[in-house]
Amino acid sequence: MIIKNTRKGSQLAALLQKEGIRNTRVLEVIAATPREFFVPDALKHKAYENTALPIGQGQTISQPYTVAKMTELLLEQDVQPTSILEIGTGSGYQTAILAQLFQSVFSVERIKALQFQAKRRMNQLDLHNVKMKHGDGWQGWQSKAPFDAIIVTAAAENLPEALTLQLSSHGRLVVPLGKSTQQLFCIDQHQGQLVQKTIESVKFVPLIAGALS
Numbered sequence: 009m010i011i012k013n014t015r016k017g018s019q020l021a022a023l024l025q026k027e028g029i030r031n032t033r034v035l036e037v038i039a040a041t042p043r044e045f046f047v048p049d050a051l052k053h054k055a056y057e058n059t060a061l062p063i064g065q066g067q068t069i070s071q072p073y074t075v076a077k078m079t080e081l082l083l084e085q086d087v088q089p090t091s092i093l094e095i096g097t098g099s100g101y102q103t104a105i106l107a108q109l110f111q112s113v114f115s116v117e118r119i120k121a122l123q124f125q126a127k128r129r130m131n132q133l134d135l136h137n138v139k140m141k142h143g144d145g146w147q148g149w150q151s152k153a154p155f156d157a158i159i160v161t162a163a164a165e166n167l168p169e170a171l172t173l174q175l176s177s178h179g180r181l182v183v184p185l186g187k188s189t190q191q192l193f194c195i196d197q198h199q200g201q202l203v204q205k206t207i208e209s210v211k212f213v214p215l216i217a218g219a220l221s
């Protein structure tokens with residue numbers, strides 16, 4: 009399948025621009041990515057709404073605004089990241105966005121069925137710079153570390169230490185933290201120290217420990 013701008017994708021990008029997404033590369037990729045491909049058949053009519061939607065297994069595809077915001081944070085770094093780790097592959101929508109902007113994307117998912125489906129979608133969209141793994145994202149992906157950026161798409165109750173240890177010397181970790189109320193954090197590795205900044209309130213499913221088969 010060839011990825012190209014669609015009218016609905018462009019309308020979604022325009023909406024996100026109004027909501028405050030400024031990065032034109034992110035907006036272009038949102039416009040070019042068929043979100044309906046990542047949602048269940050019964051919800052395809054809602055695919056271009058700016059909302060999270062159920063994808064089965066009690067999980068959700070993230071809200072497009074949040075996907076765009078987190079991606080924008082990765083592109084704002086002084087040194088452009090090349091190697092990205094995503095925790096929580098889910099539908100693969102965020103993965104597909106990252107794959108069009110960065111050289112190498114690694115993605116970990118704890119639910120095997122979701123990981124399998126997302127892998128198929130990457131192949132169908134000809135996104136071959138993505139490597140996926142079934143496992144526990146709390147542990148990151150040690151053998152592929154260090155990463156220039158790590159993005160967590162489920163909310164952790166506390167900061168997963170393994171992830172901070174897998175950041176490169178100028179790496180950035182974008183992670184939602186909290187339980188019922190959650191904040192998006194941007195944590196930078198800077199001269200051997202972690203410097204953290206709060207971005208905004210968010211709503212994610214929880215980052216659960218341990219992989220399921």
Ligand code: SAH
Binds near residue numbers: 097
């Ligand atoms: N980026 C995805 C978000 C899916 S929701 C999308 O837009 O579709 C969050 C995902 O994180 C779910 O698929 C859930 O199974 C996964 N997840 C939760 N805890 C995890 C863990 N410890 N390791 C890996 N994945 C995890």
